[in-house]
Amino acid sequence: MMRVLPCGSSALLVELGDLDEVLGYYAALRADPPAGVVDIVPAGRTVMVTVDHTDLAALERILLSTTPLVDRRIGGDLVEIPVVYDGEDLADVAELLSCSIEEVVQRHTAEEWTVAFCGFAPGFGYLTGESSWDIPRRSSPRTKVPAGSVALAGEFSGVYPRESPGGWQLLGRTDVNVFDLDQDPAALLSPGRRIRFVDATSSAAPNGRRG
Amino acid sequence: MTARFEVLATGPLTTIQDSGRPGQAALGIGRSGACDRTSYQLANRLVGNHPDAAALEVTFGGLSVLAEADLVYAVAGAPCSNVALNAPALLRKGEVLQLGPPRTGLRTYVAFRGGLDVDPVLGSRSTDLLSGLGPAPVAVGDVLALGKDHGPMPGVDLAPVADPPGGEVVVQVLPGPRRDWFTDAGWQSLTGQSYTVSSNSNRVGVRFEGQPLERARDGELVSEGMELGALQIPPSGLPVLFLADHPVTGGYPVIGYVAAPDLDLCGQLRPGQSLRFRERTR
Numbered sequence: 052m053m054r055v056l057p058c059g060s061s062a063l064l065v066e067l068g069d070l071d072e073v074l075g076y077y078a079a080l081r082a083d084p085p086a087g088v089v090d091i092v093p094a095g096r097t098v099m100v101t102v103d104h105t106d107l108a109a110l111e112r113i114l115l116s117t118t119p120l121v122d123r124r125i126g127g128d129l130v131e132i133p134v135v136y137d138g139e140d141l142a143d144v145a146e147l148l149s150c151s152i153e154e155v156v157q158r159h160t161a162e163e164w165t166v167a168f169c170g171f172a173p174g175f176g177y178l179t180g181e182s183s184w185d186i187p188r189r190s191s192p193r194t195k196v197p198a199g200s201v202a203l204a205g206e207f208s209g210v211y212p213r214e215s216p217g218g219w220q221l222l223g224r225t226d227v228n229v230f231d232l233d234q235d236p237a238a239l240l241s242p243g244r245r246i247r248f249v250d251a252t253s254s255a256a257p258n259g260r261r262g
Numbered sequence: 263m264t265a266r267f268e269v270l271a272t273g274p275l276t277t278i279q280d281s282g283r284p285g286q287a288a289l290g291i292g293r294s295g296a297c298d299r300t301s302y303q304l305a306n307r308l309v310g311n312h313p314d315a316a317a318l319e320v321t322f323g324g325l326s327v328l329a330e331a332d333l334v335y336a337v338a339g340a341p342c343s344n345v346a347l348n349a350p351a352l353l354r355k356g357e358v359l360q361l362g363p364p365r366t367g368l369r370t371y372v373a374f375r376g377g378l379d380v381d382p383v384l385g386s387r388s389t390d391l392l393s394g395l396g397p398a399p400v401a402v403g404d405v406l407a408l409g410k411d412h413g414p415m416p417g418v419d420l421a422p423v424a425d426p427p428g429g430e431v432v433v434q435v436l437p438g439p440r441r442d443w444f445t446d447a448g449w450q451s452l453t454g455q456s457y458t459v460s461s462n463s464n465r466v467g468v469r470f471e472g473q474p475l476e477r478a479r480d481g482e483l484v485s486e487g488m489e490l491g492a493l494q495i496p497p498s499g500l501p502v503l504f505l506a507d508h509p510v511t512g513g514y515p516v517i518g519y520v521a522a523p524d525l526d527l528c529g530q531l532r533p534g535q536s537l538r539f540r541e542r543t544r
Contacts, residue, residue: 056438060519064439097484099486237291241288
């Protein structure tokens with residue numbers, strides 16, 4: 052059930068049932084944004100809407116009358132991200148899923164992923180797949196995860212935009228720069244974008260760990 | 263010749279700030295910008311700058327700059343010794359502008375006519391200390407050039423503005439999205455006690471020392487959007503008040519929000535100062 056919660060003098064928080072509803076609601080707001088909107092921030096179960104005025108009663112009426120779109124994707128082509136699957140946690144993930152490393156790669160590349168929301172760092176997208184992933188974080192986070200690392204945690208997959216600490220399970224790496232200040236928009240993985248990971252392991256350096 | 267100046271000293275922290283990067287939070291990019299926007303805007307107005315011109319945000323004084331040409335500037339915000347506040351002034355070539363420690367408040371804004379000419383990053387010249395976007399903090403030896411983006415001088419000698427308060431500060435707070443994660447006693451504790459501003463505060467947030475708040479429920483919150491002025495309550499029970507460089511999402515419950523008119527006041531809170539949150543009623 053949708054609830055609208057207070058968020059200070061110029062924002063409201065819409066609480067929704069699940070991530071699918073968040074994606075659909077975000078897509079609906081993007082398609083028909085309220086007057087004076089500054090930011091629309093989707094997250095795991097909520098969408099925050101910030102406006103440049105303080106007529107929150109008017110904003111609340113609009114938010115309550117907005118219904119999530121069924122097609123939750125924002126326009127644009129499917130983005131393909133080539134991945135060299137040689138991540139340090141690949142074997143652990145295979146064990147967690149009780150399957151082979153090849154099967155992990157096959158499942159990760161077979162999914163159509165959608166960027167649900169961003170956070171953690173500029174350009175870090177939380178990607179959700181069509182099947183349900185449930186991967187625990189590493190028991191001890193790494194202090195340095197290299198930029199371009201492709202990883203899994205919980206129901207999400209992600210690509211680290213720059214070197215940072217992180218507790219996600221590393222599957223591999225990509226050369227795609229997902230946060231590039233010279234591009235417009237700088238963030239490749241904006242909410243609603245569709246993503247497919249492509250196995251580039253065989254074409255990579257022969258010292259890849261898999262094979 | 264381009265007007266410019268050399269930085270001789272920075273004090274504890276001097277950054278370049280403008281009105282920030284609004285509208286990009288969905289990409290994980292926070293707004294950032296001046297912590298006390300009213301003072302930043304006043305300094306710019308006094309030298310006829312564009313409202314979004316880049317200026318210096320000086321934390322607890324200590325800035326010293328050497329003019330390499332005649333410069334027009336204005337200082338607003340925390341009142342530092344040695345400098346005229348809230349008035350346009352001229353710094354002649356070869357002269358040094360030196361900011362002493364502020365009598366009250368924490369952040370002083372120095373706007374130069376024409377604005378600081380540094381490259382914008384994603385539409386803004388603000389340093390965001392959390393995300394690392396924007397120019398690096400100002401360092402000794404930096405030479406900063408001024409732009410030409412200005413209108414006529416405003417014809418004002420002095421703007422009558424009160425200094426940031428030096429004693430106990432009272433700010434109005436509105437219940438936030440997770441008010442119901444706390445007991446009524448928890449809310450009354452928030453609005454009833456006197457907190458002390460912790461020295462562990464920065465542009466991301468103000469931390470407080472005081473009595474921990476009682477929660478009504480345990481468990482984890484799924485991360486959700488956060489705005490300027492959020493009062494997030496981590497497991498310690500002590501509030502963190504989000505300032506300009508706050509994260510765009512967070513996973514601790516937000517019990518309340520500081521009401522908009524008092525946000526700039528919060529950007530001037532200095533460690534050791536006492537503060538009360540009063541529930542806004544209307």
